[in-house]
Amino acid sequence: MSASSDQGVTAAAGFEAAGVAVGLKSTGNKDVAIVVNRGPLKAGAAVFTSNRAKANPIIWSQQAISDGVVEAVVLNSGGANCFTGSFGFQTTHQTAEKAGELLGVSPGDVIVCSTGLIGTGDEVFRAKVLEGVTQGVAALSADGGVAASEAIMTTDSKAKRAVVARDGWTIGGMAKGAGMLAPGLATMLVVITTDAVLEASELDAALREATAVSFDRLDSDGCMSTNDQVTLLASGASGIRPDADAFGAALTEVCADLARQLQADAEGASHDITIQVVHAASVADAVEVGRSVARNNLFKAAIFGNDPNWGRVLAAIGTTDAEFDPYDVDVWMNGVRVCTAGGPDAPREAVDLTPRATLLVIDLKVGDDEATILTNDLTHDYVHENSAYSS
Amino acid sequence: MSASSDQGVTAAAGFEAAGVAVGLKSTGNKDVAIVVNRGPLKAGAAVFTSNRAKANPIIWSQQAISDGVVEAVVLNSGGANCFTGSFGFQTTHQTAEKAGELLGVSPGDVIVCSTGLIGTGDEVFRAKVLEGVTQGVAALSADGGVAASEAIMTTDSKAKRAVVARDGWTIGGMAKGAGMLAPGLATMLVVITTDAVLEASELDAALREATAVSFDRLDSDGCMSTNDQVTLLASGASGIRPDADAFGAALTEVCADLARQLQADAEGASHDITIQVVHAASVADAVEVGRSVARNNLFKAAIFGNDPNWGRVLAAIGTTDAEFDPYDVDVWMNGVRVCTAGGPDAPREAVDLTPRATLLVIDLKVGDDEATILTNDLTHDYVHENSAYSS
Numbered sequence: 186m187s188a189s190s191d192q193g194v195t196a197a198a199g200f201e202a203a204g205v206a207v208g209l210k211s212t213g214n215k216d217v218a219i220v221v222n223r224g225p226l227k228a229g230a231a232v233f234t235s236n237r238a239k240a241n242p243i244i245w246s247q248q249a250i251s252d253g254v255v256e257a258v259v260l261n262s263g264g265a266n267c268f269t270g271s272f273g274f275q276t277t278h279q280t281a282e283k284a285g286e287l288l289g290v291s292p293g294d295v296i297v298c299s300t301g302l303i304g305t306g307d308e309v310f311r312a313k314v315l316e317g318v319t320q321g322v323a324a325l326s327a328d329g330g331v332a333a334s335e336a337i338m339t340t341d342s343k344a345k346r347a348v349v350a351r352d353g354w355t356i357g358g359m360a361k362g363a364g365m366l367a368p369g370l371a372t373m374l375v376v377i378t379t380d381a382v383l384e385a386s387e388l389d390a391a392l393r394e395a396t397a398v399s400f401d402r403l404d405s406d407g408c409m410s411t412n413d414q415v416t417l418l419a420s421g422a423s424g425i426r427p428d429a430d431a432f433g434a435a436l437t438e439v440c441a442d443l444a445r446q447l448q449a450d451a452e453g454a455s456h457d458i459t460i461q462v463v464h465a466a467s468v469a470d471a472v473e474v475g476r477s478v479a480r481n482n483l484f485k486a487a488i489f490g491n492d493p494n495w496g497r498v499l500a501a502i503g504t505t506d507a508e509f510d511p512y513d514v515d516v517w518m519n520g521v522r523v524c525t526a527g528g529p530d531a532p533r534e535a536v537d538l539t540p541r542a543t544l545l546v547i548d549l550k551v552g553d554d555e556a557t558i559l560t561n562d563l564t565h566d567y568v569h570e571n572s573a574y575s576s
Numbered sequence: 577m578s579a580s581s582d583q584g585v586t587a588a589a590g591f592e593a594a595g596v597a598v599g600l601k602s603t604g605n606k607d608v609a610i611v612v613n614r615g616p617l618k619a620g621a622a623v624f625t626s627n628r629a630k631a632n633p634i635i636w637s638q639q640a641i642s643d644g645v646v647e648a649v650v651l652n653s654g655g656a657n658c659f660t661g662s663f664g665f666q667t668t669h670q671t672a673e674k675a676g677e678l679l680g681v682s683p684g685d686v687i688v689c690s691t692g693l694i695g696t697g698d699e700v701f702r703a704k705v706l707e708g709v710t711q712g713v714a715a716l717s718a719d720g721g722v723a724a725s726e727a728i729m730t731t732d733s734k735a736k737r738a739v740v741a742r743d744g745w746t747i748g749g750m751a752k753g754a755g756m757l758a759p760g761l762a763t764m765l766v767v768i769t770t771d772a773v774l775e776a777s778e779l780d781a782a783l784r785e786a787t788a789v790s791f792d793r794l795d796s797d798g799c800m801s802t803n804d805q806v807t808l809l810a811s812g813a814s815g816i817r818p819d820a821d822a823f824g825a826a827l828t829e830v831c832a833d834l835a836r837q838l839q840a841d842a843e844g845a846s847h848d849i850t851i852q853v854v855h856a857a858s859v860a861d862a863v864e865v866g867r868s869v870a871r872n873n874l875f876k877a878a879i880f881g882n883d884p885n886w887g888r889v890l891a892a893i894g895t896t897d898a899e900f901d902p903y904d905v906d907v908w909m910n911g912v913r914v915c916t917a918g919g920p921d922a923p924r925e926a927v928d929l930t931p932r933a934t935l936l937v938i939d940l941k942v943g944d945d946e947a948t949i950l951t952n953d954l955t956h957d958y959v960h961e962n963s964a965y966s967s
Contacts, residue, residue, distance in 0.1 A: 238894025238902040268890055268903075270919040303887020304920045411891050482873070482954075483962050490963025496694020499659055500802045503629025511629040512659075528661035529695045563873075563963075565956050571874050572881025572954075 193346030194220050195330035196357030197380040199420025202329035204336030207317040209263025209301070209310065215336035217317025218260045220376050221288060221325055226421030229255025230389035231296065232396050234413040240267030241306070242297040245277045246414060249296055253385025255418050256290040258376050259321070260298040260337050261314050262361070267299070267411045269306030276311040283315050287322040298374045300339055300361060300412050334359035337374055340570065342450050347442035349435045354381040354423040356435050360443040362413075375400070375415040377439060380423035381432060391433045392417045399440035402472070403448055403559045415440075448559045453566030456488050458543040459559060466552035470507035474547060475558030477501045485563035488543060493536040495524040498547065509549040517546035584737030586721035587748030588771040590614050590811025593720035595727030598708040600654025600692070600701065606727035608708025609651040611767050612679060612716055617812030620646025621780035622687065623787050625804040631658030632665045632697070633688040636672065637805060640687055644776025646809050647681040649767050650712070651689040651728050652705050653752070658690070658802045660697030667702040674706050678713040689765045691730055691752065691803050725750035728765055731961065733841050738833035740826045745772040745814040747826050751834040753804075766791070766806040768830060771814035772823060782824045783808045790831035793863070794839055794950045806831075839950045844957030847879050849934040850950060857943035861898035865938060866949030868892045876954035879934060884927035886915040889938065900940040908937035 195202050202220045209216035222229075231250045233243050249255070259280055266273045277297045285292035324332075334344040338361050348357040358377035383391075396415055417436070427435075448457050460478055465471035478484055481501035487494035495516045503511050512527030521536045523529070543562075561567075586593050593611045600607035613620075622641045624634050640646070650671055657664045668688050676683035715723075725735040729752050739748040749768035774782075787806055808827070818826075839848050851869055856862035869875055872892035878885035886907045894902050903918030912927045914920070934953075952958075 236891060236894040237896075238890045265887070268887060268915065268918050268920070270917075303885075303891065304915070411887075411894065480871075482958075486959050486962035488963075489959060492963065494694075496656070496659060496802075499629045500627060500694065503627040503802065505628075524659065524695070526661075527659050528664075529659070563959055565959050567873075568877050568880060568954055568956050568959055571877035572879075572883065 191331050192328065192348060193330035193334045193357050193359040194376050194378045195328055196348040197355040197378045197420065199223050199380050199422030200378045201325040201327050202333040203321045203324035203326065204329065204332030205317055205320040205324055207313045207320060209261060209313050215332060216261055216263045217314065217321050218333040218336035219257060219284065219318065219321035219325065220333060220378065220418070221257045222255060222418050222420050224420055224422070226382060226419050227254050227256055227294070228383060228385040228388055228419040229253060229416060230385055230392045231414055231416040232392060234411060236411050238411045240265050240299055240412040241269060241273045241277045242266055242299045243412060243414060244274065245281065246296045246298070249281070249293055254294045255296055255416065256294040257284055257288055258296040258298065258416055259284050259318055260374060261317060262300050262337050262339050264301040264305035264310045265299050265303045265412050266306040266310070267303045269304065273306035276306055276314065279311065280314055280318060283318045284322065287319065296416050298412070298414055300337065300374055303411060330357065330359065337361040340452055345443055345446040345450070347439045349438050351427065351431065351435055353425045354427055355379065356439045358439050358443055360447060362447045374413065375443060377415070377417045378420065380420050382421040382424065382426040383419045383432065387429065388417050388419055391429070391436050394433055395437040395440045399437060399444045402557060403444045444559065448561060451561040452570045453564045454561035455564050456541055456543045456562040457559070458488060458545060458561060459557060461544070461546045461555065461557050463546060463548050463555040464552055465549045465554045465556070466508040468554045468556050471554055471556035472558065473505045474502045474507045474549065475556055477505045478545065479558050479560035482563050485560070488538060489562040489564045491538040493518045493523050493533050493538060498545065499524065502547065509551050513550055515548040515550070519544055582722050583719065583739060584721035584725045584748050584750040585611050585767050585769045586719055587739040588746040588769045588811065590771050590813030591769045592716040592718050593724040594712045594715035594717065595720065595723030596708055596711040596715055598704045598711060600652060600704050606723060607652055607654045608705065608712050609724035609727035610675065610709065610712035610716065611649045611724060611769065611809070613647055613809045613811050615811055615813070617773060617810050618645050618647055618685070619774060619776040619779055619810040620644060620807060621776055621783045622805055622807040623783060625802060627802050629802045631656050631690055631803040632660060632668045633657055633690045634803060634805060635665065636668045637687045637689070640672070640684055645685045646687055646807065647685040648675055648679055649687040649689065649807055650675050650709055651765060652708060653691050653728050653730050655692040655696035655701045656690050656694045656803050657697040657701070658694045660695065664697035667697055667705065670702065671705055671709060674709045675713065678710065687807050689803070689805055691728065691765055694802060721748065721750065728752040731843055736834055736837040736841070738830045740829050742818065742822065742826055744816045745818055746770065747830050749830050749834055751838060753838045765804065766834060768806070768808045770810050771812065772810055773812040773815065773817040774810045774823065778820065779808050779810055782820070782827050785824055786828040786831045790828060790835045793948060794835045835950065839952060842952040843961045844955045845952035846955050847932055847934045847953040849879060849936060849952060850948060852935070852937045852946065852948050854937060854939050854946040855943055856940045856945045856947070857899040859945045859947050862945055862947035863949065864896045865893050865898045865940065866947055868896050869936065870949050870951035873954050876951070879929060880953040880955045882929040884909045884914050884924050884929060889936070890915065893938065900942050904941055906939040906941070910935055
């Protein structure tokens with residue numbers, strides 16, 4: 186069972202965290218977070234955006250994670266440090282060096298994450314981030330998980346944390362993300378910590394499995410970020426080595442919980458849409474079909490208007506290569522079968538789309554596999570939030 | 577040169593057309609069109625949506641076009657006759673039979689097109705369409721091109737016609753389309769007529785070449801229709817057999833003119849965005865890169881807000897497999913270079929995005945090929961039009 190918690194990344198033993206405000210955000214809100222692993226283990230794994238346009242912190246962190254040792258993660262909001270040239274990369278490098286110096290660890294074991302406007306990363310940005318490292322290290326505490334989760338927010342309306350406790354060991358995490366939510370791996374900034382005893386290779390395998398069925402199934406607006414990463418740290422402080430399957434299941438639970446929180450807070454959304462594709466010939470087919478609907482603006486606008494426009498669902502899935510007969514598909518909306526075998530079924534009036542939670546089931550009738558994709562509707566507020574200012 | 581004309585499909589000699597109102601539209605506007613080829617040639621070619629979810633008229637017309645003989649095209653707005661089962665297919669069949677009977681031609685040489693809400697195609701719909709054929713045949717005239725172009729409108733704010741006249745022969749056409757505008761082939765209903773002397777195989781080759789660089793480069797909202805088709809008819813009434821290249825160039829001009837009219841009338845749009853991808857390694861790469869931007873909601877919302885957010889351009893193109901170095905790309909907006917070689921260039925304030933016509937140039941710096949994609953911005957009105965009612 187998932188337990189709600191105010192701790193996030195400091196729920197597991199062996200971690201300290203902090204969130205501080207150094208003026209990267211014009212609002213004065215917290216904008217630099219730091220998470221430190223006090224051990225005894227210093228194992229880590231991470232997954233990164235598959236976008237070829239990668240921010241400087243991604244390029245740095247992909248190197249830093251390669252030895253499976255992570256001492257700390259430094260994250261800033263208020264600037265993506267992406268497409269900021271060699272100056273921007275040096276800023277990321279200096280961030281890791283500053284944290285390493287203050288913590289007495291190797292800079293190569295410090296992961297760096299940034300989020301905010303692409304192209305932001307000048308001298309002022311650098312000075313503030315470095316000041317944030319100094320203040321953050323000074324503010325580290327064993328209950329700093331809340332402050333850290335607040336410091337990584339951008340257009341998020343609330344901080345996102347999740348904790349799963351098992352017999353003697355715990356996994357906790359925090360996430361930020363409200364736009365550019367689409368798969369590629371990750372799709373947001375996430376830090377997850379555990380006090381279980383696991384090696385880096387075990388963490389890596391478990392993290393890839395968990396993100397593949399959680400964050401990778403979230404496709405809010407079809408736009409893939411340049412800065413996404415999910416980092417998992419193990420301190421071993423519990424002294425317990427869990428069964429791999431039990432750990433994987435708990436980790437998936439934390440990831441799925443955070444993914445749901447990201448969906449629920451997506452920019453401007455008025456519906457959280459769960460797309461279940463069932464009786465597919467393969468999981469890959471089910472994902473492809475679900476994603477084609479999740480990225481169809483006409484379908485998403487119809488849901489905003491509480492219109493059970495199943496024709497747009499069929500028009501969307503017809504663009505895929507998945508195995509199915511378009512004239513033998515059933516479509517259900519919020520429990521009502523609106524289309525069966527290539528024709529209309531229950532009248533539109535029978536479907537109530539006013540609740541925020543929306544369930545779309547697409548029955549392909551060809552196999553035994555299935556997948557669930559999470560998305561949101563396309564609303565006036567989405568357009569407003571993404572046109573009224575740069576983000 | 578493209579000439580504006582009030583004739584459209586009846587600009588070329590040898591054609592008659594009509595548009596009538598039979599109550600398929602609740603507004604009382606014209607909703608059934610018919611275009612008849614009076615010969616002496618009865619050659620035709622067509623391209624169809626590549627969506628696997630195909631409307632009944634598409635399934636019918638793909639058969640009807642196979643012998644290269646087309647006597648007439650019957651089109652209705654006010655109902656897509658898609659996912660309406662075998663009853664819907666019989667409606668299409670009866671439409672062709674009715675037209676064949678009244679015109680004294682084989683039903684197998686009658687192309688049928690429908691547009692409107694998916695799932696619409698009941699007994700009432702059938703009766704009205706058949707009545708429309710009767711009224712339409714009675715109203716046929718050599719200057720019926722205007723009425724026909726009006727009868728195929730759905731959410732279009734204006735009728736769309738284009739004519740190109742050459743030395744002794746003419747090509748004219750009409751189009752409808754304002755939403756579900758994305759490639760696949762076609763993306764709308766289009767009928768083009770010519771009095772040139774050309775065989776069906778020549779028409780087919782010319783039509784595929786012309787649509788590939790016109791309608792297929794229009795990607796207004798990324799949503800592919802179930803009903804799109806472009807039909808080209810030749811009457812041979814001019815007695816002139818044009819050079820293949822000259823005919824192809826004129827046909828491309830008509831198609832490009834109609835495509836621009838479709839873009840300019842896209843649902844809710846406030847910007848017509850031309851995306852030029854230059855110095856690509858191949859045309860396919862250029863198209864892929866351009867399309868990735870055309871389908872990026874964050875970029876499209878930024879343009880609506882007159883925000884030259886080039887970071888969203890790079891984030892979009894980074895998701896493609898095209899050959900280029902993301903850190904050596906230049907981006908120009910309305911003549912201002914806002915990003916060069918992976919870093920910011922001119923300040924955002926230097927770019928004026930207030931005109932409706934918007935030019936985005938992406939210089940990939942790897943080759944000599946290029947392509948242009950046409951799209952629109954993502955606006956409040958787009959969301960409104962596609963959520964406030966079923967269409």
